[in-house]
Amino acid sequence: MLTCAYRALPMLRSLGAQSALNQLHEERKAVMGKEPDIEKMTWGDRLKKAWPMLKVWLALETRQFINSSVEEVEECVEYDLIRPNV
Numbered sequence: 001m002l003t004c005a006y007r008a009l010p011m012l013r014s015l016g017a018q019s020a021l022n023q024l025h026e027e028r029k030a031v032m033g034k035e036p037d038i039e040k041m042t043w044g045d046r047l048k049k050a051w052p053m054l055k056v057w058l059a060l061e062t063r064q065f066i067n068s069s070v071e072e073v074e075e076c077v078e079y080d081l082i083r084p085n086v
Contacts, residue, residue, distance in 0.1 A: 009060065009061075009064070012060070013057065016053045016057060017053075019053070020049065020050045020053045023049065024041070024045075024049045024050075027049070028041075
């Protein structure tokens with residue numbers, strides 16, 4: 001199950017980036033009534049629009065890091081790698 005999650009994260013990242021840009025594009029188009037020029041947007045505008053996706057990405061990455069850390073510690077304890085008994 002974890003291997004599926006590891007394989008899915010890069011795809012989710014790229015889809016999230018694409019969907020955030022598409023959402024920005026559509027919102028600007030609706031507000032302005034014309035095609036927005038993404039290159040003319042300020043970084044503040046881009047960050048404000050992408051902030052929810054960044055929070056989700058950060059939460060997923062943090063969860064993956066914590067899970068992998070817990071698994072590594074469990075393996076060390078299981079195979080007595082922390083301090084081997086002599």
